[in-house]
Amino acid sequence: MTLDDSGRRAASVVRRAAERIxxxxxxxxxxxxxxxxxxxxxxxxxxxxxxxxxLAWQGxxxxxxxxxxxxxxxxxxxxxxxxxxxxxxxxxxxxxxxxVAADAHGVWVLDSSNRTVLAIDPVRNxxxxxxxxxxxxxxxxxxxxxxxxxxxxxxxxxxxRAAMQRIDTASGKVSxxxxxxxxxxxxxxxxxxxxxxxxxxSDSGTLRIDQxxxxxxxxxxxxxxxxxxxxxxxxxxxxxxxxxxxxxxxxSGTVVDRITDARNGLAISDVxxxxxxxxxxxxxxxxxxxxxxxxxVRASLPLGDDFGTNPIAVVVxxxxxxxxxxxxxxxxxxxxxxxxxxxxxxAPGSVAVGAGAIWxxxxxxxxxxxxxxxx
Amino acid sequence: xxxxxxxxxxxxxxxxxxxxRSSPTFRLPEPxxxxxxxxxxxxxxxxxALCGSWWVAEDLAQEAFLSAHRRWDQxxxxxxxxxxxxxxxxxLAASAVRRGFSEARAVLRLTSRREPPEPLPGxxxxxxxxxxxxxxxxxxxxxxxxxxxxxxxxxxEVLGCSDATVRVHLHNGRRALAKRLGVREGxxx
Numbered sequence: 189m190t191l192d193d194s195g196r197r198a199a200s201v202v203r204r205a206a207e208r209i210x211x212x213x214x215x216x217x218x219x220x221x222x223x224x225x226x227x228x229x230x231x232x233x234x235x236x237x238x239x240x241x242x243l244a245w246q247g248x249x250x251x252x253x254x255x256x257x258x259x260x261x262x263x264x265x266x267x268x269x270x271x272x273x274x275x276x277x278x279x280x281x282x283x284x285x286x287x288v289a290a291d292a293h294g295v296w297v298l299d300s301s302n303r304t305v306l307a308i309d310p311v312r313n314x315x316x317x318x319x320x321x322x323x324x325x326x327x328x329x330x331x332x333x334x335x336x337x338x339x340x341x342x343x344x345x346x347x348x349r350a351a352m353q354r355i356d357t358a359s360g361k362v363s364x365x366x367x368x369x370x371x372x373x374x375x376x377x378x379x380x381x382x383x384x385x386x387x388x389x390s391d392s393g394t395l396r397i398d399q400x401x402x403x404x405x406x407x408x409x410x411x412x413x414x415x416x417x418x419x420x421x422x423x424x425x426x427x428x429x430x431x432x433x434x435x436x437x438x439x440s441g442t443v444v445d446r447i448t449d450a451r452n453g454l455a456i457s458d459v460x461x462x463x464x465x466x467x468x469x470x471x472x473x474x475x476x477x478x479x480x481x482x483x484x485v486r487a488s489l490p491l492g493d494d495f496g497t498n499p500i501a502v503v504v505x506x507x508x509x510x511x512x513x514x515x516x517x518x519x520x521x522x523x524x525x526x527x528x529x530x531x532x533x534x535a536p537g538s539v540a541v542g543a544g545a546i547w548x549x550x551x552x553x554x555x556x557x558x559x560x561x562x563x
Numbered sequence: 564x565x566x567x568x569x570x571x572x573x574x575x576x577x578x579x580x581x582x583x584r585s586s587p588t589f590r591l592p593e594p595x596x597x598x599x600x601x602x603x604x605x606x607x608x609x610x611x612a613l614c615g616s617w618w619v620a621e622d623l624a625q626e627a628f629l630s631a632h633r634r635w636d637q638x639x640x641x642x643x644x645x646x647x648x649x650x651x652x653x654x655l656a657a658s659a660v661r662r663g664f665s666e667a668r669a670v671l672r673l674t675s676r677r678e679p680p681e682p683l684p685g686x687x688x689x690x691x692x693x694x695x696x697x698x699x700x701x702x703x704x705x706x707x708x709x710x711x712x713x714x715x716x717x718x719x720e721v722l723g724c725s726d727a728t729v730r731v732h733l734h735n736g737r738r739a740l741a742k743r744l745g746v747r748e749g750x751x752x
Contacts, residue, residue, distance in 0.1 A: 190747045191737055191741045191744065195708075202683070
């Protein structure tokens with residue numbers, strides 16, 4: 189049997205079967221069905237058009253502003269740009285801090301849900317590049333920092349393994365990964381760099397990572413409980429929850445100094461290093477500058493007037509110190525020891541100082557706010 | 564070889580002097596109902612060859628005929644309105660979205676359905692399944708070749724491509740079918 193024989197037989201069978209499916213349907217019935225379908229189609233088209241117009245009308249203000257969801261008109265005048273950084277108008281910020289990092293070389297935002305880092309163009313105030321940082325299934329990004337001309341991302345997996353990824357500033361690519369021992373980061377970790385090493389705080393103490401050899405050294409006695417870290421006066425300072433700040437000698441990796449907060453043992457919310465000074469932000473919003481190595485208080489600035497809205501994080505770069513709380517950003521002249529401004533914000537997440545500005549990530553609206561500290 | 568939907572013969576005017584003078588060709592469309600009645604089952608069979616479901620085939624055929632009906636003043640005067648309807652079926656069957664809607668409508672109408680046709684013999688099922696597994700254009704050309712017994716020129720009219728292209732599709736499609744079904748290809752059409 190040839191193909192043509194098979195084909196002709198199949199065709200004959202199908203034609204007979206088609207004729208046996210029944211009489212030709214009444215064309216009038218088919219026309220009425222088509223009319224009903226056409227009416228339904230037209231109604232659906234009209235409904236979709238009305239809905240699209242309503243959505244466009246609602247979203248029209250977003251077209252005239254940099255951000256889809258927030259209007260600069262509604263923000264403090266010091267906010268000079270609102271850059272869209274989140275999908276569907278938000279950034280996933282569950283247990284991820286910080287979300288934004290900056291230094292003199294650039295600004296980066298961590299989008300943990302999409303496993304990407306957004307490189308921000310600080311001149312044009314837009315997302316210049318999206319850098320994939322996925323380490324595979326089960327790995328979750330925990331924070332991003334800008335240190336030593338690179339951006340660093342900490343990721344943790346479900347088995348407790350941790351890794352630091354280095355993003356090269358120049359190429360915008362992941363240029364290295366440090367695998368770390370199993371660690372717990374129930375509290376947001378912190379990262380600083382000093383003498384060629386990364387210093388990472390975890391629940392069980394501080395972890396030192398030699399950048400050249402990738403060798404890790406656990407320092408359980410220094411800053412346990414995911415302490416806040418800072419570099420000042422040639423040492424790494426780890427502020428614990430009990431109001432004490434441990435000074436770690438970078439050579440030996442041992443705690444060689446301890447400063448105790450004499451203010452009724454209030455917990456320390458954050459610390460920031462500033463050359464020979466250490467800024468300490470205590471619970472309740474008290475910001476103090478301690479001169480090192482003596483630890484003497486050289487300036488005391490109360491920030492905020494409500495215990496629930498006091499700032500909880502502080503960063504300093506050059507003469508700009510920024511302290512962020514759930515309702516406001518405080519701009520402090522780090523040289524003059526004076527509060528320069530209080531900027532009311534609706535949903536700030538984390539703050540960074542660099543590239544000539546203060547950057548505040550607003551995860552609720554999915555935007556990165558640029559604040560001009562000079563205004 | 565059956566011709567597709569030939570319309571009425573072209574009328575020829577006779578000049579008062581008795582000389583025959585050909586007038587500009589015009590054609591009166593045949594009544595749509597007559598065309599529809601004549602072509603319906605053949606179009607359903609073609610649609611079935613493309614999609615493999617009688618319910619969807621009828622739905623596609625009816626939609627194609629309705630489109631023709633809406634434009635009957637233009638379609639009816641074509642030399643082969645059946646080719647127009649078959650091209651409409653070809654396009655509808657090729658659109659996965661439209662086919663999905665057709666399947667959904669066919670399922671919804673199942674309760675009012677007539678009895679389904681008896682199953683086809685196994686070799687016919689194998690042949691049609693093999694046709695549907697071909698690349699889309701080859702499947703369409705082969706289905707029209709066997710089901711409608713059309714020459715390549717008329718297949719080209721249905722598919723909206725050149726005669727040479729149809730010949731290529733038929734050559735490649737028949738070779739693939741022969742291999743798939745394990746039969747000799749036979750002489751070239």
